[in-house]
Amino acid sequence: MEKLEDNLTNSNVPQMIKTGEGGVGGVSLNEEDDDIDWEVNPEAVKKLVEKYQGEEFPLFMGEDVLDLNNPHIQALQALVYDDETPESLARQFRTVGNEYFQDGNVRYKDAIIAYTKGIEQKSTDKETNSLLYSNRAHVYLLLKRYVDCVDDCRASLKENPKNVKAAYRGCRASMCMQLYRQALNFALHGLKYEENNPELLKLKSQLEERLSEIEKRKKEREDLEKRNGCKNESLQKRDNILNKRKYILGEAIYDVIHTYNHEIKCLNNELVYPVLILLDEPMLCEFICEAKESSTLSDHLKVMFPKDRTLPWDTNGRYNWETVSVFYEPGPPHHNTVWEVSIEKSIREILDVVRYIPKIPTIHIIAKNSTCIEEFSKITYNVVRDPLLI
Incomplete structure (x- = not known):
């Protein structure tokens, strides 16, 4: 965001001229004032900035003290939004987000806010929507x-598969989570559209090599x-029990190293x-080596989330065993599908x-008010x- 002095140019700001006597503050007023070509006095502008930069009025506020709840800011925003469409607003928010991103990590939070505001416009322009999601994913x-x-990468590809x-960003993030x-x-998916993307x-x-190593270790163990x-x-x-109950046993959904040597037993x-437990919001996982089939989810949640204390990462105190939503993920053929279940x-x-x-049954846990x-x-x-499950 440019400084005020940089924005006050001959092309976009009515300017002050020195005139003869008879005006207010040294400026002559008459019926034809609206048609006058104004000229800026840079020294006057500089003095105005120095005089009013501490005032709570948007024109003279530094960019580091802007408060979106300030009524003056909201009034200016309302003027900016007049005659704008959801599509044009989404594009503008994307541009603002990109500018914040270019300022470096000190403005990443602002970039996320701008991209989010663009998404919230519910534009019909799928290309812009896709870019807003993928840019936010980058941050x-x-x-x-x-x-x-x-x-966000999934949402971006849903708007524009190309x-x-x-x-690429979805691939990188998934690798970081193993x-x-x-x-x-x-x-x-990306190579379908850019087959030579280096x-x-x-x-x-790298991934094929990694998966080959995992499969090799699995075969050696078998x-x-x-x-x-x-x-x-x-x-x-x-x-025999699995067959009698007509359970269908599949491969593990997630490649988590400390689950490799565990399997279903009788x-x-x-x-x-x-049981693999994924805490999606803080991006953590827990692993239960042996959970009896007769045990309820609440039996395990009471151990994980005791009422008398909060976990170090739960700074808002939203996670206890009675205030979480639980979902069971069965894996293929039910891709990206979960069952909501009662604890x-x-x-x-x-x-x-x-x-x-799946070879390692998987449970997702999210705070209900998250x-x-x-x-x-x-x-x-x-x-x-x-x-039957709720």
């Missing part, structure tokens, strides 16, 4: 808000289990599950309804609300 990526970045930058398959999907080709190669006869009576009982004729439901009750089980729950349930995932 989120630099701020290491990877979940927000991925969400936005290769959105695919979601390698998801990252590869973003890279492959950055995407490099990421694709071979070792076969050689050592690890599929013992307990595992056979497990398979202990005392009861299935025991490893009083047992693991078995949930699986008896959904029947699809601002991100709407985006989670409307943009990131399709939410199924089965009466």
Whole structure:
């Protein structure tokens, strides 16, 4: 944002002229004043700025003290918005956001606000909407808000599938969260439209190599289990129970290193599950090595979120076991789909309804009063609300 002196040019500001006597403050007034070509006196402008820069009036306020709640600011904004369409406003907010972004990390918060205001215009221009989402995703990526970045990249590609930058940023953010398959999907999407994009080709190669290593370790482990006869009576009982209940067992949805050596077991004729819990808002995860199928979600949430204290990252105190929304993600073939579930439901009750089980059953947890729950349930995932589970 330029300083006041820079904005007051001959082309855009009525200017002061020195005249003869008979005027007010040295300026002559008559019926034809509106048609006069005014000339600026730079010294007078400078004195005005120095005199009034501390006043709470927008024309003389420094950019570092602008308050959007100031009535003068709001009045000026109303004038700016007159005769504007949602499309033109969205483009203007994008331009403002880009200018803030160019100022560096001290203005990233302002850039996010500008891009968000542009999105809120609900423009019908899909190209502009896509750019607003992908530009905001860029800021989120630099701020290491990877979940927000991925969400915005998905929204950007929904508006314009050809936005290769959105695919690239979604790939980078997914890699940072060790979601390698998801990252590869973003890279492959971008390469559909720019098949020779060097950055995407490099990421694709890295991801394929990483996934190959994971698959190799998995195969080595399976071979070792076969050689050592690890599929013992307990595992056979497990398979029999899964088949009898018509559960469909799939691969793990997320590549999280500390889940590799865990699997579903049968202990005392009861299935025991490893459970991955994703806290989407703070971008954290918890892992339960063994959760009995008879246990309810509240049994585990009471341990994670005790009432008598808050966790270090929960600065607003919004997370306790009674104030969270819980979603079960079954994975393929239900891509980007979750089931909302009551915390009083047992693991078995949930699986008896959904029947699809990833190798590591996955639960998402978001505070009910969180601002991100709407985006989670409307943009990131399709939410199924089965009466049997709510």
